[in-house]
Amino acid sequence: MSNRSLAPRALYEEVAELLRQRIFAREMEPGSWIDELRIAQQLGISRTPLREALKVLAAEGLVTMKVRRGAYVTEVSEKDLRDVYHLLALLEADAVSHVVVCASDADLAELLAMHQALERALADRDRFFSLNEAFHRRLLELSDNRWRLQMVEDLRKVMKLNRHHSLFRQGRIEQSLAEHGSIMKALMARQSKEVAQCMLQHFANGLQAAQSPSPA
Template sequence: MAISNTTTAPLSLHEDVAVRLRELIYSGELPPGAFVDEPALCERLAISRTPLREALKVLTAEGLMRHEPRRGCFVNQVTERDLDEIFPVIALLEGRCAFEAASRVNDADLRVLDGMHQRLRDCAAAGQIAAYYEANHVIHEAIIQLADNRWLAQVIADLRKILRLSRQQSLQVPGRLEQSLSEHMAVFAALQARDNCGAEAAMRTHLLRQREALRELSRQQPRSLMP
C-alpha cells in the first residue's frame, strides 16, 4: 500500500464534540484530574447535553475520561505505572508495523520516506523541537500506513491517545534529540534493505528508549506526573 493522503467521512455531532474535547484535553485546558462541568461545556460549545454525554462516553471508552457514580466525569491521569505498561505494548505493535511495512515498501515509498527523514534531520540540526515532533509523527504514521493492517493501526491510535495525557516530552532530556534521530535512521535503513526483522527491532528499540527518556525526565521533574 503506497503512502498517500486519505479522506474521511463527515463526523456526526457527538463525534465532532469528542474531537473538540480531545483538543481541550491535549491543550491542557482540561488538565488531568479536572472535573467535567457539563453545563459550562454545553454553553461553551453551543451544544445540548445529549451530544456532550455521547461524546463523554466515547472519551471514557478511549480511556481519556473516567466516570465516577454520583460525581460525574473527570479527565484521566497517566501514572508512571501506566507508562511502564503501555510502552512495551506499543513498541511491540509499532515494531510489527515496521516488520510488515518492510515487506510492502516500494521504491516510490522509499523516496517519500527519504524526504520525510531529510525533514527530520533538518529539524534536529536546527534544534526545532516542535517541528521535529511533527516530522516524527508523520514518519510513524507513514510506516503504519505502509503496514496496511487496520487492526494494528486502530490499537496504536487508541494507545497514543492515552500517552498524550502525560504531556511529557522526551526530547527535553539532554542528548535525546540526537539519539531519536539515530534510531529513526536505523528504522529507515532497515526499510530500505527490506529487512523485516531489522525494521521491527529498530522500531521497538526506538519506542523503548523513548520510555527510558521519559523515566529520566520524571526523575528530573518528579512532580510532572501524578503518583
C-alpha cells in the same frame, strides 16, 4: 433517512474532537474534573451531545467516568505508561518488519523523504512532533493492517497525555532522531530483524525518557 438525523452524531463528534485537542494541549489537565455544565454553556450546546462526546473520549482512554462524581481527564499511571509503550513497541515493530518485505522502492523513498524532513525540523519542536507522528502513521499505513492501525492510534492518544514528559526531555528529540536514522538505515537495507529491533529500542528509550524525573 434525512440528513437532519445525522446532525446529533456530527455534533457530538465535533465536541469530542474539541475536547480531545484541549486535553492534548493541557488546557484540561490530567486528573481535573470536567465541568459539564460550564462547558455546555461555553459551547452553546445541551449536555446530551457533550455527554455522548465524553463517552467517546472515555472509550479512547482520555476520560475516566467515576460513579456519582462525573468525568475526569485521565491520569496516566506508571503502569499505564509501561503497558502502552509495551504494546506500541510490539505493534510498530511488527508493522515495520512487514514494511521491509512488502514496501516498494517508491514507498521507501517516501519514508526517507519524511525522515529528512524530520531532520530539518530538529529546531522546531512542534513541527518535529507533527512530522514524527506522520512518519509512524505512514509506516503503519504501508504495513496494510487497518486493525493494527486503529489500535496504535488509540494507544497513541493515551500516550499523548504524557507527551510533556517524553520528547520534551532535554536531549530526547536528538536521541529520537538518531533512532529514526537507524530505523531508516535498516529499512533501506531491507533488514527485517534489524529494523524490528531498532523500533523496539526506539520505544524502550521513549519509555525511559517518559519516566525520567522532571528537570528542576
